[in-house]
Amino acid sequence: MNAPNRYELYVLDEGEKSVEVTEDTKIPNAATIKIVKQDHTLGxxxxxxxxxxxxxxxxxxxVPHPLQPYFLIKIQTDGSITPTALLEQACQKLIATLASLEAKFKREFTFRDTDGAQEGPYGAGSNVDNGWTGGRDYLDF
Structure with a gap:
């Protein structure tokens, strides 16, 4: 089989850089950034x-090839900031957004745990006999 081992897709090799920046010489205020050992999710x-x-x-x-675990991101700015600095800001905002989402997710499920309702396999208040009729379902966040 041609596919690499799964751990090779996410674990950096010794001496391997996770980010490589190449400034674009033909387009002003642009750069191509190679992010290694990541996929479409982060891209x-x-x-x-x-x-x-x-x-x-x-x-x-x-993603140039599905068997190669990296992606290329091309960034062009208006000149007020460099592409690498803008990528760093975007990463910080993305981390903050994901932390907020995680906090909201945890808060919702701690409320669900304190409801005291018996949960069936399809959410709170549901059972096989009445299907979707009783209680809340997963869309009631």
Missing amino acids: NMLRAQLLAMPQILFAGYK
């Missing part, structure tokens, strides 16, 4: 976070 979140920032002119990513 898409970073791209979306970058596009929400006012200094960005272009942000896109690609």
Whole structure:
């Protein structure tokens, strides 16, 4: 089989850098950044976070080959900030957003634990006999 071992997709080799920046010589205020041992999940979140920032002119990513565990993200700014500094800001905002989401998720499930209701396999107050009719379901967050 051609696929590498699963641990090779996420564990950095000795001396391997996780981020490599290549300044673009043909496009002003642009850079191509190679992020190693990551996939579409991080690439898409970073791209979306970058596009929400006012200094960005272009942000896109690609995974050149599905068997190679890295992606390339291309960033072009308006010149008021460098692409690497903007990527760092986007990472910090993304970390803060994910921390907020984690806190909300934990808070919701601590409320669910204190309800005292018997939960069936489909959420609080449900059982096989009445299906979706009684209690709350997973959409009632």
